[in-house]
Amino acid sequence: MPAARDQSAMSEGLARFAAMTALAGVLDGLNTDQLSAATHQGGPLLILAGAGTGKTGTLVARAAWLRDQEGIKPSRILLLTFTRRAADDMLARAQPPRGQDGSTRAAERLVGGTFHAVAHRIIRAHAESFALPPEFSVIDTADVADIMDTLREEHGLIGTGRRAPRAATCADIYTRCVSTGARLPDVVTAGYPWCVPFTEQLAGLFTGFVTFKRQHGLVDFDDLLLLWRAALADPAAGAALRALFDAVLVDEYQDVNAVQADIVRLLRPHGDGLTCVGDDAQAIYAFRGADPEHLRALSAAYADLAVIRLSRNYRSRHEVLLLANEIRPQSSGLELMLSAERGQGQRPMLIRCHDEGAQAREICVRVLAEYEAGVRFQDQAVLVRTSHHSDLLEVELTARGIPYVKYGGLRFTEAAHVKDFLAAARLVANPADHLAWFRLIRLHEGIGPVLAQRVIDALRITQPGPFERWPEAALTLPQRARPGLAATIGRLAAAAALASSGSTSTADRATAILDALRDPLQARYADAGVRMADLERLADAAAASPSLHDALVELALDPPVSASDLAGRPRLDDDFLVLSTVHSAKGLEWPVIHLPQLADGAVPSDMALSTPAGLEEEQRLFYVAVTRARDRLYLYAPLRMHHHRMASDDRHGYAQLTRFLTAGALAQCEVTQAGPPRPALTPSAPLAAAVDRALHSLWGTA
DNA sequence: GGTAACTGGGTTTTT
DNA sequence: CCCAGTTACC
Numbered sequence: 238m239p240a241a242r243d244q245s246a247m248s249e250g251l252a253r254f255a256a257m258t259a260l261a262g263v264l265d266g267l268n269t270d271q272l273s274a275a276t277h278q279g280g281p282l283l284i285l286a287g288a289g290t291g292k293t294g295t296l297v298a299r300a301a302w303l304r305d306q307e308g309i310k311p312s313r314i315l316l317l318t319f320t321r322r323a324a325d326d327m328l329a330r331a332q333p334p335r336g337q338d339g340s341t342r343a344a345e346r347l348v349g350g351t352f353h354a355v356a357h358r359i360i361r362a363h364a365e366s367f368a369l370p371p372e373f374s375v376i377d378t379a380d381v382a383d384i385m386d387t388l389r390e391e392h393g394l395i396g397t398g399r400r401a402p403r404a405a406t407c408a409d410i411y412t413r414c415v416s417t418g419a420r421l422p423d424v425v426t427a428g429y430p431w432c433v434p435f436t437e438q439l440a441g442l443f444t445g446f447v448t449f450k451r452q453h454g455l456v457d458f459d460d461l462l463l464l465w466r467a468a469l470a471d472p473a474a475g476a477a478l479r480a481l482f483d484a485v486l487v488d489e490y491q492d493v494n495a496v497q498a499d500i501v502r503l504l505r506p507h508g509d510g511l512t513c514v515g516d517d518a519q520a521i522y523a524f525r526g527a528d529p530e531h532l533r534a535l536s537a538a539y540a541d542l543a544v545i546r547l548s549r550n551y552r553s554r555h556e557v558l559l560l561a562n563e564i565r566p567q568s569s570g571l572e573l574m575l576s577a578e579r580g581q582g583q584r585p586m587l588i589r590c591h592d593e594g595a596q597a598r599e600i601c602v603r604v605l606a607e608y609e610a611g612v613r614f615q616d617q618a619v620l621v622r623t624s625h626h627s628d629l630l631e632v633e634l635t636a637r638g639i640p641y642v643k644y645g646g647l648r649f650t651e652a653a654h655v656k657d658f659l660a661a662a663r664l665v666a667n668p669a670d671h672l673a674w675f676r677l678i679r680l681h682e683g684i685g686p687v688l689a690q691r692v693i694d695a696l697r698i699t700q701p702g703p704f705e706r707w708p709e710a711a712l713t714l715p716q717r718a719r720p721g722l723a724a725t726i727g728r729l730a731a732a733a734a735l736a737s738s739g740s741t742s743t744a745d746r747a748t749a750i751l752d753a754l755r756d757p758l759q760a761r762y763a764d765a766g767v768r769m770a771d772l773e774r775l776a777d778a779a780a781a782s783p784s785l786h787d788a789l790v791e792l793a794l795d796p797p798v799s800a801s802d803l804a805g806r807p808r809l810d811d812d813f814l815v816l817s818t819v820h821s822a823k824g825l826e827w828p829v830i831h832l833p834q835l836a837d838g839a840v841p842s843d844m845a846l847s848t849p850a851g852l853e854e855e856q857r858l859f860y861v862a863v864t865r866a867r868d869r870l871y872l873y874a875p876l877r878m879h880h881h882r883m884a885s886d887d888r889h890g891y892a893q894l895t896r897f898l899t900a901g902a903l904a905q906c907e908v909t910q911a912g913p914p915r916p917a918l919t920p921s922a923p924l925a926a927a928v929d930r931a932l933h934s935l936w937g938t939a
Numbered sequence: 940g941g942t943a944a945c946t947g948g949g950t951t952t953t954t
Numbered sequence: 955c956c957c958a959g960t961t962a963c964c
Contacts, residue, residue: 625950
């Protein structure tokens with residue numbers, strides 16, 4: 238993170254001290270505000286860090302300061318983030334120089350990771366105290382939806398005649414309740430009004446879901462946080478866990494949900510040693526229970542809270558920031574205006590396009606113009622509100638041969654064959670994982686939900702037992718389904734035996750699982766070859782972990798975006814335009830940013846139009862998008878949009894320019910029209926009818 | 940009884 | 955494009 242030199246602000250003594258120690262590197266180059274944040278002494282601290290203001294560098298410097306100046310052992314400093322990328326980045330920069338043997342002793346290493354990863358580490362180390370089996374499985378959102386799907390019928394949420402909430406919606410409602418601590422009826426009424434008639438069924442479903450998880454040794458993302466919080470709130474266990482750390486640093490505090498806010502509070506009940514970094518104007522995760530109110534409430538929670546603002550922006554040109562400041566939602570007491578350290582540039586350009594097709598063509602034209610001027614594709618990004626906003630653009634990019642990569646949207650671990658592999662690996666690690674068995678058994682030809690359930694019953698998997706018994710269970714099946722499944726189960730038993738022997742490497746276990754899957758995958762997928770190749774890479778990646786369990790947890794908490802992620806970056810020199818959702822672009826920057834679909838209904842999303850809270854979130858999303866740009870910002874607004882349905886025969890509604898571009902904001906933009914409008918031909922006769930008449934005359938029927 | 944193959948309606952954002 | 959509901963097939 239670039240940070241300006243600001244020697245004048247450094248006291249002479251401080252400068253001398255810094256120069257003498259390892260701190261010199263991290264403190265050197267901090268500006269006044271960054272320095273006072275990094276060296277803050279005493280009570281709790283909130284660093285209100287605007288976009289591009291050097292927040293990461295400041296947090297790293299603070300960790301170093303706590304270590305070198307306050308004398309806190311690094312292993313007693315906890316750094317909490319929301320993405321693993323952020324955690325890895327900061328931990329790497331915060332480590333002291335390595336010793337001569339190249340190693341860093343455990344005591345010298347900061348403790349850090351995402352909330353979920355740290356929670357998992359604690360729970361895993363004390364599984365028995367949490368009354369969990371030692372090999373519990375961590376399940377992701379898709380798994381939760383799958384379980385809800387299997388339980389939906391018995392709770393009256395299927396075949397109701399009315400549109401009942403789907404499995405994924407049920408899972409959304411569940412996690413919303415848990416992560417905000419709100420009651421089910423309130424959540425349904427406020428966020429899912431069409432599901433109100435099913436409130437009672439949902440309550441039953443959720444009760445069943447919790448029971449199911451406990452019975453099968455499953456822990457979901459919410460559970461990780463709930464269990465950590467429960468341990469911290471426990472009089473005996475809480476004291477022990479609190480005593481592990483003297484300092485807690487939390488990144489992106491505006492994105493905490495109620496449970497995470499509680500965890501932070503329980504870790505530092507008196508606020509000493511607590512540093513929170515965040516910006517409530519960049520809170521964009523309300524849909525998963527986050528609420529910037531938790532950041533705003535910090536000053537009420539801690540009477541001695543110090544607030545330091547970072548407003549000197551090292552990322553964007555002056556003109557970009559003029560627009561950013563104009564659209565930034567200010568909250569009272571936490572106002573912040575960004576000032577440019579990188580000097581003047583160009584005004585953001587708003588291009589009004591005839592329709593979405595014209596918008597796609599216009600983006601390509603501008604991307605290519607930048608490219609011709611020397612800006613590589615990878616230094617440009619198109620940021621969209623929802624991933625389908627780039628559909629038309631992708632067609633146009635492909636047609637013109639512009640290479641691109643897309644972030645956000647479907648993840649690698651959501652591909653069917655990857656889920657198959659993960660299921661196999663999970664049931665080998667945790668044979669009570671009913672869900673994994675269910676998926677794997679149904680993978681075989683001729684076996685649906687009913688037969689699969691019968692096999693599971695025959696396996697009696699909830700009791701730990703000899704794996705050799707498994708193949709016998711397959712013999713109770715109807716003839717047509719028997720041979721393939723029996724073979725797979727035999728191989729899985731072998732893999733499970735291997736795993737429990739404890740003497741083999743993770744790599745061998747992964748290979749054994751892959752062997753069990755080869756035949757069924759071959760039979761199921763036409764492109765089995767490609768899919769097997771994917772899985773080999775997955776197995777290779779898993780082999781780097783100390784255990785299969787750890788590998789699975791890592792994959793759940795930090796799923797690779799694509800298969801190529803697993804193999805590192807094979808083609809570094811290739812140049813791709815970046816397409817990303819705004820959510821996935823958080824924390825990133827590009828020299829050139831293109832923002833399409835700036836029309837009401839798209840930005841802000843029509844899903845959010847009905848509530849003030851939804852609209853506020855959309856505005857923050859827009860703010861985040863704008864502040865990704867370093868040098869140039871292109872805004873695109875289509876004048877007509879397909880999905881704006883009006884009358885049945887008029888599928889092209891007139892689109893309103895996004896309400897976020899107010900008069901004040903527009904004044905900061907250069908406004909142009911996309912190309913010359915298409916001239917109207919205004920033929921004197923209906924042309925199709927004329928052609929038809931001509932055709933009919935050919936066979937004499939006219 | 941149970942599974943696969945077909946067809947029509949709806950689609951945010953993700954640790 | 956994914957999912958639910960239907961029909962056709964074993």
